[in-house]
Amino acid sequence: MALTFDQTQQTDFDLSAAKLLAFDEIRKADFDLSDEQVALREVARKILHSTARARAAAPLGHDAEFWQNLTRLGIPALAAENGEDADSVVGMAEAAILAQEIGRTAAPAPAISAMVAARAIARARTFLSSEVYEAVLAGESVIAIAPVRVENGAQSLVPDAAIADYVLALTDDGLELRKLTASVEPVPNHGGIPLGRVNFQDTVRVAVLSTGPAASNAFDQLMVEWRLLIGAALNGATAAALTLAVDFAKTRETRGIPIGALQGISFPLADTEVGVHAGDRLTMRAAWAIDHGEPDALLRARVAAAWSIEHSAIGTSVAAHTQGGLGFTTEADVSLFVLRAKGWGLIAGRPSDDYRAIGSALLTAE
Amino acid sequence: MDFSRIDLTDMQRALAAEATAVFRDLVTEDVLAQERETGDGFNETVHRELGARGWLVPHWPVEQGGAGFGDVEQRIIELARINARTPWITANTTRMAWVAVEQHARPDVRDELRPGVADGSVRFALGYTEPHGGSDIADVRTRAERDGDGWRINGSKVFITGIQQATHLFLLARTGTGRAGLTMFLVPLPADGVEAYPIRTYGDERTNSVFLDNVQVDDRWRLGEVGAGWTVLSGPLQEEHTRTSTSSLGDPSIGTRYARTLGRALDAALLYVREARHPDGSALSEDPVVLDALGRVATMLQAAVLAGGPSGRILGAEMTVQGVGLLIDVIGLPALVAHGQSEAISDGVLEAAYRQAQGMSVYGGTTDVFRAMIATELGLPRPRYPDRISPTITA
Numbered sequence: 009m010a011l012t013f014d015q016t017q018q019t020d021f022d023l024s025a026a027k028l029l030a031f032d033e034i035r036k037a038d039f040d041l042s043d044e045q046v047a048l049r050e051v052a053r054k055i056l057h058s059t060a061r062a063r064a065a066a067p068l069g070h071d072a073e074f075w076q077n078l079t080r081l082g083i084p085a086l087a088a089e090n091g092e093d094a095d096s097v098v099g100m101a102e103a104a105i106l107a108q109e110i111g112r113t114a115a116p117a118p119a120i121s122a123m124v125a126a127r128a129i130a131r132a133r134t135f136l137s138s139e140v141y142e143a144v145l146a147g148e149s150v151i152a153i154a155p156v157r158v159e160n161g162a163q164s165l166v167p168d169a170a171i172a173d174y175v176l177a178l179t180d181d182g183l184e185l186r187k188l189t190a191s192v193e194p195v196p197n198h199g200g201i202p203l204g205r206v207n208f209q210d211t212v213r214v215a216v217l218s219t220g221p222a223a224s225n226a227f228d229q230l231m232v233e234w235r236l237l238i239g240a241a242l243n244g245a246t247a248a249a250l251t252l253a254v255d256f257a258k259t260r261e262t263r264g265i266p267i268g269a270l271q272g273i274s275f276p277l278a279d280t281e282v283g284v285h286a287g288d289r290l291t292m293r294a295a296w297a298i299d300h301g302e303p304d305a306l307l308r309a310r311v312a313a314a315w316s317i318e319h320s321a322i323g324t325s326v327a328a329h330t331q332g333g334l335g336f337t338t339e340a341d342v343s344l345f346v347l348r349a350k351g352w353g354l355i356a357g358r359p360s361d362d363y364r365a366i367g368s369a370l371l372t373a374e
Numbered sequence: 375m376d377f378s379r380i381d382l383t384d385m386q387r388a389l390a391a392e393a394t395a396v397f398r399d400l401v402t403e404d405v406l407a408q409e410r411e412t413g414d415g416f417n418e419t420v421h422r423e424l425g426a427r428g429w430l431v432p433h434w435p436v437e438q439g440g441a442g443f444g445d446v447e448q449r450i451i452e453l454a455r456i457n458a459r460t461p462w463i464t465a466n467t468t469r470m471a472w473v474a475v476e477q478h479a480r481p482d483v484r485d486e487l488r489p490g491v492a493d494g495s496v497r498f499a500l501g502y503t504e505p506h507g508g509s510d511i512a513d514v515r516t517r518a519e520r521d522g523d524g525w526r527i528n529g530s531k532v533f534i535t536g537i538q539q540a541t542h543l544f545l546l547a548r549t550g551t552g553r554a555g556l557t558m559f560l561v562p563l564p565a566d567g568v569e570a571y572p573i574r575t576y577g578d579e580r581t582n583s584v585f586l587d588n589v590q591v592d593d594r595w596r597l598g599e600v601g602a603g604w605t606v607l608s609g610p611l612q613e614e615h616t617r618t619s620t621s622s623l624g625d626p627s628i629g630t631r632y633a634r635t636l637g638r639a640l641d642a643a644l645l646y647v648r649e650a651r652h653p654d655g656s657a658l659s660e661d662p663v664v665l666d667a668l669g670r671v672a673t674m675l676q677a678a679v680l681a682g683g684p685s686g687r688i689l690g691a692e693m694t695v696q697g698v699g700l701l702i703d704v705i706g707l708p709a710l711v712a713h714g715q716s717e718a719i720s721d722g723v724l725e726a727a728y729r730q731a732q733g734m735s736v737y738g739g740t741t742d743v744f745r746a747m748i749a750t751e752l753g754l755p756r757p758r759y760p761d762r763i764s765p766t767i768t769a
Contacts (some may be wrong), residue, residue, distance in 0.1 A: 037625075
C-alpha cells in the first residue's frame with residue numbers, strides 16, 4: 009500500500025516528486041559495482057585499449073577479427089542471461105559496462121546491437137531453434153536491427169546492415185528475425201558505422217518472435233534498450249574526449265600559463281564531467297531497474313538515454329573546442345568522438361522522441 | 375549496485391502514519407502563511423514541539439534528548455518533515471554548527487548546550503560571510519582582539535540567516551594574519567554591540583546583515599585553539615558539502631534539497647496539463663511542445679537527484695532554475711499567478727519555485743566553487759591569469 013500522504017499529488021512513477029517523498033519509496037542508493045562487474049570492466053579495458061582500431065577500420069567501421077576476439081569476452085551472451093522468472097532476461101548492467109568501454113575507444117564492432125538483439129531474442133527464445141539461438145549468443149552471426157517499422161517489404165537504412173548476416177525488424181507480420189540474402193552496400197556516414205540500405209524483399213524469414221501488440225511492445229522495449237546502451241557508449245566516448253581535452257589544457261600554454269588555468273577553459277570541462285557523471289548514474293540506475301523487472305525501468309532507460317545522448321554531443325564538442333584548431337583536424341583523436349557522438353546518437357531513433365514519450369507517460373500515470 | 379526498496383516493518387509503518395499526522399498538525403496553514411510573510415525559516419512552536427519528541431535530533435540517543443532512531447526511522451521523520459514543508463533553516467544551521475561545537479568547544483560549554491540543541495531552546499546562526507566576500511571564507515576581516523580574560527570583536531557580516539531566532543552566533547573572526555590567523559567563536563545572543571538588519575530575498579526568505587561593535591565575548595566561548603578557525607570550520611563545511619542526512623538512507627545527491635522544488639513544480643505542471651486547454655480548444659496534454667518540456671524536466675530532475683558530489687550540487691541548483699523556467703514557458707501566464715489567487719496553479723507552486731530557484735546556485739558556496747573543485751579533481755592546474763596581458767613580441 010502506498011503511504012503517500014498528499015493524495016492530490018500522487019502519481020505512480022518514481023520520476024515525480026510525490027514518489028520521491030512517499031514512504032513506500034525509501035530505497036537504498038548503492039552505486040558501487042560488484043567485484044565481478046569491476047573485473048568485467050577491467051578485462052574490457054585491456055582488450056579495448058586503443059582508438060587505433062577505429063581508424064584502421066574506417067570507413068566501413070568493422071574489424072571482423074577484432075569482433076571475434078570480443079565475443080570471447082562473452083558478448084553478447086552475458087547481456088542476455090536467464091533471469092529468475094521464466095521470461096526475464098538479465099545482464100543489462102553488464103551490457104552498460106561493456107557499452108561504455110566500447111564508446112571509450114570508439115571500437116569498430118557491432119557489440120551493442122548484438123547485445124540488444126540477443127536480449128530481444130532471449131525474451132522470445134521459445135520461437136527459435138536452439139542452433140540459431142546458440143549462434144546468436146556466441147556472436148557467430150552479426151545481427152542488425154532495423155530502427156523503424158518496415159512497411160510492405162520496403163527499403164530502409166539499417167545500422168550494421170553492411171556487415172550483418174541477419175536483421176531483426178518489426179514488420180507487418182510482427183517482430184521477425186530475417187536472413188539477408190543479398191549483399192548490402194555500405195552507406196558512408198559520419199558515425200563511422202557499417203550503415204546499409206536493406207531491401208526487405210531480399211531477406212528471408214527465419215523466425216517470428218512475436219505478433220500483434222506484443223510485437224510492438226517488444227520492439228519498443230528493444231529500441232529503448234538500444235538507446236540506453238548507445239547512451240552508455242557515448243558517456244564513455246565523452247569521458248575519453250574529456251581526458252584528451254584535459255591533457256591538452258594542462259600542457260598547452262598561452263602567455264606563459266597552461267590554458268587549463270583559465271576558468272573559461274576549465275569550467276566547460278567541469279560541466280562536461282558533470283554531464284558524463286550524471287549520464288553514468290542515470291544509465292546504471294536504469295540498467296539495475298531493467299535487470300530487476302521494476303515497473304518504471306523503461307521510463308528510466310529513456311531518461312538516461314536522452315540525457316546521455318544530448319550531453320555527449322555537447323561534451324565532445326567542448327572537448328574538441330578546447331584543443332582549438334588542432335581539435336578540428338582528422339588526426340586529432342577527439343575527432344573520433346565528436347562525430348560519433350552525433351552519429352551514434354541518431355542510430356536508434358530521434359533523441360527528442362524520448363522526451364515526448366517520458367512526458368506522455370507521466371501524464372497518463374494513475 | 376543496490377537500489378532496492380526498503381520494506382517497512384509494522385512499527386515503521388506506524389511511525390510513518392504518526393509522523394504524517396504530527397507534522398500535518400504542527401505545520402498548519404497559519405505556519406505556512408507566517409513563513410511566506412516573514413521568511414524566517416523557523417517557527418518556535420513547531421521547533422519546540424519537535425524538540426520535545428526528540429525529533430530535532432532523532433539520531434541522538436534518548437538520554438541525550440534524541441529519539442534513538444536508526445536509519446529507516448530517521449528517513450521516515452525526514453520525509454514527513456520535508457513533505458509538510460516544515461520551516462527548517464535554523465534547524466539546519468544549528469545541526470551544522472553543532473558538528474564544530476561538539477568537536478572543539480570546551481567540555482563544559484558543550485555539555486551545557488547539548489540538551490538545548492535537542493529540545494530546541496538552543497539555536498545557532500552561521501557567521502562566515504562578510505560584505506566584501508562570500509565564497510572566499512578565509513578572507514575574513516571581522517577582528518577579535520584580546521581584552522582581559524576575553525575578546526573584543528569588531529566587524530560586519532552579511533547573509534547571516536536566522537540570527538533573529540538564534541541563541542548563539544557561530545562566528546569566524548580574524549585574530550592574526552593569513553589563514554592561520556582565524557579563530558571560531560560562539561557568541562551568545564543577544565549581546566551588546568550586535569545589531570542585525572533584515573535583508574529580504576525574492577525567494578521569500580529573510581536573511582540579515584550584522585554589525586559587531588566592540589562585542590565582548592568570554593574566552594570560554596572560543597571554539598578550538600586560537601588560529602585554528604579554519605580547521606574548526608572544516609567540519610561543518612564538509613558536512614554541508616557531502617552529507618545529505620544523518621541516515622545512510624539519505625539522498626545520494628547533495629542537490630536533492632534544491633531539486634525537490636523542481637519536483638514539486640513538475641507535479642503541479644502535470645496536474646495542470648492533464649486538464650488544461652489552449653485558447654483554440656486543443657489539449658495541452660496532446661501538445662508535443664508541452665510533452666517535450668515535461669520529459670526534459672523529468673530528465674533534469676532525475677539527473678539532479680542521482681548525481682553525487684559536486685555534480686549533484688551544481689545540477690540541483692541549475693536544473694531547478696532551468697527546469698522551472700521551462701515549465702512556466704510552456705504553461706504560460708497562469709503559471710505566474712501567486713498563492714491566494716483563484717487562478718493559481720497548485721497554490722502558486724510554480725511562480726514561487728521560480729523565485730526560490732535563483733538563490734540555489736549560491737547557498738553555502740556558489741556552484742562555481744564546485745566547478746572549481748571538479749576542475750581540480752580532473753587534474754587541471756590552479757586558476758590564474760598570465761602575468762603579462764599584451765601579446766608576446768619576439769624580436
